[in-house]
Amino acid sequence: xxxxxxxxxxxxxxxxxxxxxxxxxxxxxxxxxxxxxxxxxxxxxxxxxxxxxxxxxxxxxxxxxxxxxxxxxxxxxxxxxxxxxxxxxxxxxxxxxxxxxxxxxxxxxxxxxxxxxxxxxxxxxxxxxxxxxxxxxxxxxxxxxxxxxxxxxxxxxxxxxxxxxxxxxxxxxxxxxxxxxxxxxxxxxxxxxxxxxxxxxxxxxxxxxxxxxxxxxxxxxxxxxxxxxxxxxxxxxxxxxxxxxxxxxxxxxxxxxxxxxxxxxxxxxxxxxxxxxxxxxxxxxxxxxxxxxxxxxxxxxxxxxxxxxxxxxxxxxxxxxxxxxxxxxxxxxxxxxxxxxxxxxxxxxxxxxxxxxxxxxxxxxxxxxxxxxxxxxxxxxxxxxxxxxxxxxxxxxxxxxxxxxxxxxxxxxxxxxxxxxxxxxxxxxxxxxxxxxxxxxxxxxxxxxxxxxxxxxxxxxxxxxxxxxxxxxxxxxxxxx
Amino acid sequence: xxxxxxxxxxxxxxxxxxxxxxxxxxxxxxxxxxxxxxxxxxxxxxxxxxxxxxxxxxxxxxxxxxxxxxxxxxxxxxxxxxxxxxxxxxxxxxxxxxxxxxxxxxxxxxxxxxxxxxxxxxxxxxxxxxxxxxxxxxxxxxxxxxxxxxxxxxxxxxxxxxxxxxxxxxxxxxxxxxxxxxxxxxxxxxxxxxxxxxxxxxxxxxxxxxxxxxxxxxxxxxxxxxxxxxxxxxxxxxxxxxxxxxxxxxxxxxxxxxxxxxxxxxxxxxxxxxxxxxxxxxxxxxxxxxxxxxxxxxxxxxxxxxxxxxxxxxxxxxxxxxxxxxxxxxxxxxxxxxxxxxxxxxxxxxxxxxxxxxxxxxxxxxxxxxxxxxxxxxxxxxxxxxxxxxxxxxxxxxxxxxxxxxxxxxxxxxxxxxxxxxxxxxxxxxxxxxxxxxxxxxxxxxxxxxxxxxxxxxxxxxxxxxxxxxxxxxxxxxxxx
Numbered sequence: 001x002x003x004x005x006x007x008x009x010x011x012x013x014x015x016x017x018x019x020x021x022x023x024x025x026x027x028x029x030x031x032x033x034x035x036x037x038x039x040x041x042x043x044x045x046x047x048x049x050x051x052x053x054x055x056x057x058x059x060x061x062x063x064x065x066x067x068x069x070x071x072x073x074x075x076x077x078x079x080x081x082x083x084x085x086x087x088x089x090x091x092x093x094x095x096x097x098x099x100x101x102x103x104x105x106x107x108x109x110x111x112x113x114x115x116x117x118x119x120x121x122x123x124x125x126x127x128x129x130x131x132x133x134x135x136x137x138x139x140x141x142x143x144x145x146x147x148x149x150x151x152x153x154x155x156x157x158x159x160x161x162x163x164x165x166x167x168x169x170x171x172x173x174x175x176x177x178x179x180x181x182x183x184x185x186x187x188x189x190x191x192x193x194x195x196x197x198x199x200x201x202x203x204x205x206x207x208x209x210x211x212x213x214x215x216x217x218x219x220x221x222x223x224x225x226x227x228x229x230x231x232x233x234x235x236x237x238x239x240x241x242x243x244x245x246x247x248x249x250x251x252x253x254x255x256x257x258x259x260x261x262x263x264x265x266x267x268x269x270x271x272x273x274x275x276x277x278x279x280x281x282x283x284x285x286x287x288x289x290x291x292x293x294x295x296x297x298x299x300x301x302x303x304x305x306x307x308x309x310x311x312x313x314x315x316x317x318x319x320x321x322x323x324x325x326x327x328x329x330x331x332x333x334x335x336x337x338x339x340x341x342x343x344x345x346x347x348x349x350x351x352x353x354x355x356x357x358x359x360x361x362x363x364x365x366x367x368x369x370x371x372x373x374x375x376x377x378x379x380x381x382x383x384x385x386x387x388x389x390x391x392x393x394x395x396x397x398x399x400x401x402x403x404x405x406x407x408x409x410x411x412x413x414x415x416x417x418x419x420x421x422x423x424x425x426x427x428x429x430x431x432x433x434x435x436x437x438x439x440x441x442x443x444x445x446x447x448x449x450x451x452x453x454x455x456x457x458x459x460x461x462x463x464x465x466x467x468x469x470x471x472x473x474x475x476x477x478x479x480x481x
Numbered sequence: 482x483x484x485x486x487x488x489x490x491x492x493x494x495x496x497x498x499x500x501x502x503x504x505x506x507x508x509x510x511x512x513x514x515x516x517x518x519x520x521x522x523x524x525x526x527x528x529x530x531x532x533x534x535x536x537x538x539x540x541x542x543x544x545x546x547x548x549x550x551x552x553x554x555x556x557x558x559x560x561x562x563x564x565x566x567x568x569x570x571x572x573x574x575x576x577x578x579x580x581x582x583x584x585x586x587x588x589x590x591x592x593x594x595x596x597x598x599x600x601x602x603x604x605x606x607x608x609x610x611x612x613x614x615x616x617x618x619x620x621x622x623x624x625x626x627x628x629x630x631x632x633x634x635x636x637x638x639x640x641x642x643x644x645x646x647x648x649x650x651x652x653x654x655x656x657x658x659x660x661x662x663x664x665x666x667x668x669x670x671x672x673x674x675x676x677x678x679x680x681x682x683x684x685x686x687x688x689x690x691x692x693x694x695x696x697x698x699x700x701x702x703x704x705x706x707x708x709x710x711x712x713x714x715x716x717x718x719x720x721x722x723x724x725x726x727x728x729x730x731x732x733x734x735x736x737x738x739x740x741x742x743x744x745x746x747x748x749x750x751x752x753x754x755x756x757x758x759x760x761x762x763x764x765x766x767x768x769x770x771x772x773x774x775x776x777x778x779x780x781x782x783x784x785x786x787x788x789x790x791x792x793x794x795x796x797x798x799x800x801x802x803x804x805x806x807x808x809x810x811x812x813x814x815x816x817x818x819x820x821x822x823x824x825x826x827x828x829x830x831x832x833x834x835x836x837x838x839x840x841x842x843x844x845x846x847x848x849x850x851x852x853x854x855x856x857x858x859x860x861x862x863x864x865x866x867x868x869x870x871x872x873x874x875x876x877x878x879x880x881x882x883x884x885x886x887x888x889x890x891x892x893x894x895x896x897x898x899x900x901x902x903x904x905x906x907x908x909x910x911x912x913x914x915x916x917x918x919x920x921x922x923x924x925x926x927x928x929x930x931x932x933x934x935x936x937x938x939x940x941x942x943x944x945x946x947x948x949x950x951x952x953x954x955x956x957x958x959x960x961x962x
Contacts, residue, residue, distance in 0.1 A: 429793035
């Protein structure tokens with residue numbers, strides 16, 4: 001709701017506005033925020049159908065004790081609510097629909113030209129990704145030298161920021177983009193801090209950090225597709241300690257009325273993901289062999305959010321082949337985890353041009369030039385085809401067939417409905433699959449050619465099946481009858 | 482030299498024969514051995530040109546104090562002497578010629594039919610391998626159920642071995658095969674113990690083990706192409722401790738007059754390769770990222786002797802693709818180490834036959850069916866082309882360009898003569914190569930297609946070169962002028 005209030009002084013600091021929303025015995029307290037020009041807003045995301053009432057509280061009389069009510073109707077088709085942790089190591093929307101993250105990365109896409117942002121959205125519409133890692137603050141780094149169209153804080157003529165005030169236009173712009181992603185069914189994994197900075201956003205005081213966090217939370221928590229990533233490479237932010245992030249994590253946990261997902265990404269030194277305010281691991285690593293330890297220790301989902309990028313840069317982190325990028329998705333999924341894509345692919349025609357300012361998907365958005373998205377989409381389809389019911393990927397076959405990678409998918413903890421095998425660089429010419437209880441059909445999967453070839457017959461118990469004897473193949477079993 | 486002596490009693494235990502060989506002020510003491518039928522032998526490998534004299538010592542009068550002399554002439558062309566550790570982490574023949582191990586594995590080839598052994602030799606003649614891992618004792622394991630043509634110890638009608646005597650025919654047969662390998666320029670990495678046993682050879686007493694070792698050493702140390710591998714998977718030999726292997730290592734060190742290379746291979750628990758009697762690491766692992774630690778700690782060469790096998794078995798250890806096997810050679814070489822091949826490839830036409838007794842290169846020898854040997858030979862040629870002089874692979878570029886793999890080869894510690902880069906699964910579209918001092922030509926390497934394509938021009942300093950933007954490529958720089 002939009003409210004009118006004082007514009008004088010510094011309303012960002014001086015006006016304390018909250019509202020309580022009630023449905024039956026339930027109460028949800030929400031922060032309001034100043035949106036500039038004497039306008040105040042309170043945003044609320046109801047999680048139940050019914051007539052909600054509200055009442056504001058404020059230290060300014062004009063905004064105190066405003067009351068009203070509204071009817072929350074059933075969610076529209078295709079709207080499943082925010083994503084939560086489900087079954088310890090996995091995710092589901094609030095309505096129970098399984099969510100398998102297949103994310104990508106466009107760190108600074110909202111800080112590019114409008115035309116480029118629109119191109120990014122068109123690309124995303126045709127891409128297989130359902131989560132996007134993106135930064136609130138603009139980015140200063142290799143290949144990232146442009147000034148953003150908006151700044152988060154007002155600046156004087158010399159470019160000095162006034163960290164005691166916000167620029168509502170900046171935040172409204174990001175919100176528009178989060179809304180655009182929501183329309184595409186994409187979760188916004190919003191990175192609140194990062195070290196790639198030349199404007200001073202990485203070196204604000206604790207008071208300024210906390211005010212910034214509360215402002216972002218008041219504005220954006222009501223977006224159902226938002227996730228909070230406390231930082232990218234938090235350990236490279238030399239002005240902050242892990243203790244600072246402990247405090248800020250707790251601020252986010254306390255001020256977000258909806259409990260959106262919370263994680264933190266590191267460079268070399270991992271944050272302690274065992275802290276209760278961390279909902280899932282956000283790894284910069286491709287050590288999938290460590291996944292069983294992470295899963296067992298943290299009892300949380302683990303997302304390999306940075307496994308190097310598909311690309312052709314002269315940087316180790318930015319020149320994986322497309323096949324290797326897609327393979328890392330398979331390895332992550334087979335390890336019971338989730339993986340995030342990124343692409344740093346120079347246009348080959350301009351790759352040697354010293355004066356070029358390349359547009360790289362990883363940070364700017366734009367177009368995808370690599371080959372992995374097709375293969376990633378193929379895997380996503382295989383994983384998602386167990387339906388929209390609440391699906392639990394099991395570990396049974398992984399334990400039994402420890403020397404090959406397998407994932408068992410079963411609905412609501414019942415018998416296995418799907419078993420997915422991946423042989424990576426192994427190429428057995430036959431394999432005796434130790435199937436869970438039940439009868440299954442089998443389909444030979446070629447992740448590189450993206451083909452599914454039915455194997456004649458049905459299978460149960462130990463199923464000895466002739467294979468292609470080629471590496472990087474899979475097998476899908478489906479329960480029948 | 483062959484000598485006549487007593488045949489009665491148990492000469493293997495009762496007769497103690499040694500000989501001292503002298504050249505100028507040098508003395509080498511060598512054990513003789515009983516070869517059956519009243520025949521005794523003393524074998525000696527001179528390491529210097531000149532007239533050597535000798536004198537026997539024995540507790541049997543007929544063999545005591547026998548004297549003589551012989552002229553040791555210059556080595557024949559192509560004969561470089563035994564292989565030694567050279568420049569801390571590398572190998573060279575006694576004459577200083579660099580030796581880059583590119584080994585393979587035929588554990589039980591000498592225990593197969595004569596026809597199969599001959600086929601193995603024909604295959605080796607055309608293959609790129611210059612080291613062979615092979616067992617003294619026959620093998621009892623999956624796919625290994627045949628009885629050997631010869632047994633190392635006399636057996637009674639019930640198959641019980643008399644471990645106090647040897648079967649000279651068994652050892653003479655192995656010696657013949659070691660000689661055959663020598664003719665092919667192949668080092669015999671002879672495995673003295675292993676756990677794959679149904680005859681009792683893995684559970685002899687310490688006294689029996691030591692007598693066996695001394696007998697093998699007396700017989701075979703004079704073969705210039707022999708290496709001692711104390712065991713395969715020593716930690717799976719439940720009747721022995723690491724302490725037993727300490728003792729046996731020291732026996733080998735003491736009784737081998739020529740100091741042939743000594744290593745030990747493990748399954749899960751590594752032997753302490755820091756012991757002074759271990760000349761080099763023999764790893765069952767493909768963790769090439771651990772190589773810098775091993776090299777720095779042990780200050781010895783490190784050989785990745787078992788990195789899984791190229792094949793198509795339904796076993797994780799036996800179904801790598803050929804490309805992946807060859808890639809592991811590149812990774813090992815780039816890590817400053819050496820790698821050993823193995824192949825467990827079922828004939829595809831008979832792969833599902835439950836009654837087949839497949840012939841697998843890894844243990845039986847026979848033919849190679851895989852695709853890696855060609856690629857391995859291509860790499861060997863690149864590495865060896867620095868010539869037959871004493872070559873020192875340097876670490877300089879590896880340190881400078883830590884995010885990509887490079888090896889610098891320089892003769893006698895002088896300026897770099899070759900720099901070899903490998904990009905593994907990275908695919909930069911250009912790269913700025915930080916070259917060592919000097920001027921170089923460049924050649925783009927495609928390890929999969931096995932092609933070398935000259936890059937026009939010469940290069941020095943930081944050489945920015947356009948690349949293919951495809952994974953699994955390399956670049957070779959050669960010093961010019």
